[in-house]
Amino acid sequence: MLQSYFDTDNNGHKSFELPGAKPHYNPDRPGQVEHIFLDLNLDIPNQSYDGTCTIQLKPVRNGIDRLTLDAVSLNIHSVQVDATSTTYDYDGQQLQVHLANPTQTGQSIKIAIAYSVTKPQRGIYFIAPDKHYPNKPVQVWTQGEDEDSRFWFPCFDYPGQLATSEIRVRVPKPYIAISNGRLIDTEENSDYKIFHWLQEQVHPSYLMTLAVGDFAEIQDEWNGKLVTYYVEKGREEDARRSMGKTPRMVEFFSQKYGYPYAFPKYAQVCVDDFIFGGMENTSTTLLTDRCLLDERAAIDNRLTESLVAHELAHQWFGDLVVIKHWSHAWIKEGMASYSEVMWTEQEYGAEDAAYYRLLEARNYLAEDSSRYRRPIVTHVYREAIELYDRHLYEKGSCVYHMIRAELGEELFWRAIQTFVQDNAHHTVETVDLLRAIEKVTGRNLLFLFDQYVYRGGHPEFKIAYSWDSDSKLAKVTVNQTQNDLFDLKIPIAFGYAQGDVGAYSHAPLHKTFTVRVNEKEQSFYFPLEEKPQFISFDANNNYLKTVSLEYSVPELKAQLQFDPDPISRIYAAEALGKKGGLEALNALAEALKSDRFWGVKVEVAKQLAQIKLDQAFEALVVGLNDENPLVRRAVVEALSNNKTYASYKALKPIVEDGDSSYYVEAAAARAIGIIAAAKLEEKPKEEKVLKLLRSILENKAGWNEVVRSGAIAGLSQMKTSAETLDLILEYTRLGVPQALRLAAVRALGTISTGQSAANLDRILERLTELSHESFFLTQVSVVTALGQMETPKAIAILQALATQSLDGRVQRIAEETVAKVQSSAGSDQAVKQLRDEIDQLKKQNQTLMSRLESLEAKASK
Ligand SMILES: [Zn+2]
Numbered sequence: 001m002l003q004s005y006f007d008t009d010n011n012g013h014k015s016f017e018l019p020g021a022k023p024h025y026n027p028d029r030p031g032q033v034e035h036i037f038l039d040l041n042l043d044i045p046n047q048s049y050d051g052t053c054t055i056q057l058k059p060v061r062n063g064i065d066r067l068t069l070d071a072v073s074l075n076i077h078s079v080q081v082d083a084t085s086t087t088y089d090y091d092g093q094q095l096q097v098h099l100a101n102p103t104q105t106g107q108s109i110k111i112a113i114a115y116s117v118t119k120p121q122r123g124i125y126f127i128a129p130d131k132h133y134p135n136k137p138v139q140v141w142t143q144g145e146d147e148d149s150r151f152w153f154p155c156f157d158y159p160g161q162l163a164t165s166e167i168r169v170r171v172p173k174p175y176i177a178i179s180n181g182r183l184i185d186t187e188e189n190s191d192y193k194i195f196h197w198l199q200e201q202v203h204p205s206y207l208m209t210l211a212v213g214d215f216a217e218i219q220d221e222w223n224g225k226l227v228t229y230y231v232e233k234g235r236e237e238d239a240r241r242s243m244g245k246t247p248r249m250v251e252f253f254s255q256k257y258g259y260p261y262a263f264p265k266y267a268q269v270c271v272d273d274f275i276f277g278g279m280e281n282t283s284t285t286l287l288t289d290r291c292l293l294d295e296r297a298a299i300d301n302r303l304t305e306s307l308v309a310h311e312l313a314h315q316w317f318g319d320l321v322v323i324k325h326w327s328h329a330w331i332k333e334g335m336a337s338y339s340e341v342m343w344t345e346q347e348y349g350a351e352d353a354a355y356y357r358l359l360e361a362r363n364y365l366a367e368d369s370s371r372y373r374r375p376i377v378t379h380v381y382r383e384a385i386e387l388y389d390r391h392l393y394e395k396g397s398c399v400y401h402m403i404r405a406e407l408g409e410e411l412f413w414r415a416i417q418t419f420v421q422d423n424a425h426h427t428v429e430t431v432d433l434l435r436a437i438e439k440v441t442g443r444n445l446l447f448l449f450d451q452y453v454y455r456g457g458h459p460e461f462k463i464a465y466s467w468d469s470d471s472k473l474a475k476v477t478v479n480q481t482q483n484d485l486f487d488l489k490i491p492i493a494f495g496y497a498q499g500d501v502g503a504y505s506h507a508p509l510h511k512t513f514t515v516r517v518n519e520k521e522q523s524f525y526f527p528l529e530e531k532p533q534f535i536s537f538d539a540n541n542n543y544l545k546t547v548s549l550e551y552s553v554p555e556l557k558a559q560l561q562f563d564p565d566p567i568s569r570i571y572a573a574e575a576l577g578k579k580g581g582l583e584a585l586n587a588l589a590e591a592l593k594s595d596r597f598w599g600v601k602v603e604v605a606k607q608l609a610q611i612k613l614d615q616a617f618e619a620l621v622v623g624l625n626d627e628n629p630l631v632r633r634a635v636v637e638a639l640s641n642n643k644t645y646a647s648y649k650a651l652k653p654i655v656e657d658g659d660s661s662y663y664v665e666a667a668a669a670r671a672i673g674i675i676a677a678a679k680l681e682e683k684p685k686e687e688k689v690l691k692l693l694r695s696i697l698e699n700k701a702g703w704n705e706v707v708r709s710g711a712i713a714g715l716s717q718m719k720t721s722a723e724t725l726d727l728i729l730e731y732t733r734l735g736v737p738q739a740l741r742l743a744a745v746r747a748l749g750t751i752s753t754g755q756s757a758a759n760l761d762r763i764l765e766r767l768t769e770l771s772h773e774s775f776f777l778t779q780v781s782v783v784t785a786l787g788q789m790e791t792p793k794a795i796a797i798l799q800a801l802a803t804q805s806l807d808g809r810v811q812r813i814a815e816e817t818v819a820k821v822q823s824s825a826g827s828d829q830a831v832k833q834l835r836d837e838i839d840q841l842k843k844q845n846q847t848l849m850s851r852l853e854s855l856e857a858k859a860s861k
Pocket of ligand 1: 314
């Protein structure tokens with residue numbers, strides 16, 4: 001019972017495989033699809049279209065007399081084979097075409113399927129204004145990955161089939177249609193225009209796309225190829241600001257991957273209500289229009305730049321070199337995510353790249369500890385989309401980095417280039433990457449793949465250190481605290497701080513030894529001429545791992561100050577935060593003022609918030625004036641954990657007067673809500689905070705509703721207020737800008753835990769209504785809200801979503817959330833009261849400790 005509240009260490013990981021998961025294989029191939037031709041006629045006002053899908057297939061053998069195509073919820077009008085009508089069976093899922101003349105090896109046949117689609121639910125999406133959102137643009141766009149192309153045209157819908165493709169589409173004026181490859185023809189009359197696109201390089205069905213709208217077209221160029229940005233009219237400047245680095249990225253990746261950009265053009269189309277961040281359709285990436293930055297958002301939003309790099313990297317990893325089966329999707333998603341790191345390195349330097357990599361690793365680690373653990377490569381699942389998780393992307397990225405560290409710079413890139421060159425326009429599996437590495441370098445990295453790719457988990461290290469001054473020996477004890485032991489060769493460096501430490505470099509200040517770590521506990525002894533000032537375990541931090549550093553404060557202080565690797569400095573900051581005490585606090589305070597890298601300052605701010613001493617406030621508040629908005633944001637968030645009246649007074653001016661960064665303003669709005677809701681002796685009046693946040697809601701509409709969403713998050717903290725609930729409910733109605741509305745939906749979960757039974761029913765009723773909306777992000781927000789509730793009544797709504805949502809991602813998180821709610825709904829009032837009492841005791845203890853630490857500090861001066 002108590003475990004559900006006081007999260008204890010749980011070695012047992014939940015299973016990735018939900019009930020109903022089973023092995024998935026590519027189907028038997030009747031032959032090679034050579035070409036797919038869609039000739040479509042869009043009726044946009046009626047959200048429908050009709051046309052013909054013609055598939056040219058070269059049979060692999062003689063005597064095949066029926067073909068099975070994927071085709072979901074289409075109206076099939078007729079099927080012809082080589083221009084002769086033929087019979088077929090259609091069950092709404094698969095189309096069986098009967099061949100009057102059985103196949104002959106190598107003799108291609110043409111299957112022409114006349115069909116129509118009305119109000120499609122997946123695959124192709126019609127976006128239109130309605131009475132609630134009269135300014136919404138008219139758009140049509142598609143999303144094939146993973147297995148949704150079958151919802152908009154009949155196909156052999158798995159990535160193992162590569163073919164050329166062609167889309168001819170008639171659209172009403174003034175809309176334009178963008179698709180894969182190059183525009184080979186247009187025709188028009190007074191009412192409509194026909195766009196005819198041809199993709200001459202083979203690619204899989206999931207990468208075929210169509211985007212239609214009244215877009216502005218902005219033209220750029222790389223090496224004589226068109227680079228275009230399509231956005232809603234009026235956002236041309238935002239388009240250049242957000243995507244303008246694309247030509248430089250095309251050059252960068254062409255060099256790195258050793259293969260010039262392979263397609264005739266590169267288009268990026270920003271579409272409304274997109275259900276992913278971006279999708280790398282061959283030569284025509286679709287992006288959510290929420291990635292378009294205005295001038296202020298561009299100050300501290302790097303997500304857009306990373307998104308652009310990620311989707312572009314897929315043009316090589318995914319589109320040029322295609323995965324044969326979803327189980328190997330990490331090959332492309334891992335590299336696209338690692339390409340974000342590479343671009344960060346290129347554009348912002350090594351420290352930014354290292355930090356980016358740490359953040360990626362943490363995303364994976366969070367999923368591993370709180371959701372499930374799985375091998376990166378697995379073909380057991382319910383739907384392929386479940387694989388698109390933090391193991392696939394972020395852990396995959398970390399694996400690529402480990403390969404790079406293992407091979408070294410030159411050999412790594414040669415291996416990657418060979419992999420791309422050898423497999424261009426073909427499909428690959430994980431083993432093909434191993435083969436390319438071995439071909440170029442002679443190295444067999446199966447040991448690394450076995451530990452990090454083919455099985456779940458990562459090493460969790462606990463490191464202790466001591467110095468024997470008589471024998472001048474450094475002793476480092478390494479514990480692997482996880483169950484499955486890892487066997488790795490890890491560099492341990494001893495650092496000396498003299499000399500110039502301003503530059504980001506490793507060698508000059510270190511003495512490095514490499515040791516084999518392969519047991520539960522090992523102690524290593526290193527003879528050194530002088531006592532080192534700090535120890536860098538896994539110098540450069542190339543391995544994916546967790547570490548807990550059990551060094552004494554002086555070593556940690558020196559590491560925080562002098563270790564050239566920002567990740568090591570961050571680990572030292574974490575260890576100091578865990579140690580607590582005034583000496584640790586002072587070291588962190590100094591780093592917040594003077595570390596050269598903003599990422600370390602961000603992490604230091606988090607650690608300062610962890611130290612329960614009143615002095616932490618003084619240390620943190622200085623950071624509100626940092627010139628880097630990312631640091632200011634971290635400090636604001638840290639102050640929301642330092643729940644004091646002083647913190648409130650420091651944050652209030654940011655809420656009232658603003659900050660150059662939207663994100664800082666949003667964080668401050670949230671923070672004052674958190675502090676107002678805390679149990680403090682001296683604190684702001686809730687009504688005053690409510691009034692302030694209400695004024696934000698009334699006056700601060702703006703880019704992507706970031707600031708107003710912050711205000712909603714702040715309001716949701718005032719959990720016992722009925723007035724606040726009314727206000728939040730008001731913002732969940734249709735007509736409220738979508739981003740703000742979604743924030744309000746999520747906030748219903750946060751605020752629910754303090755509300756009366758009657759109000760709880762109102763929240764549940766609202767969430768039930770919202771759960772019937774079909775938009776993906778609304779459903780996700782509903783699940784998020786329900787996941788925070790502590791009532792078993794939330795479970796029925798979740799179960800309905802788990803079975804009825806058309807989106808595999810929603811089904812999965814809804815099902816996972818049921819379990820979460822079941823455990824939190826089990827906790828009763830008595831436990832809550834107990835927790836409140838413990839919080840009070842902690843607070844009193846903090847006051848005493850703070851006084852004691854000050855006295856000691858004074859005494860020792
Ligand atoms: Zn991707």
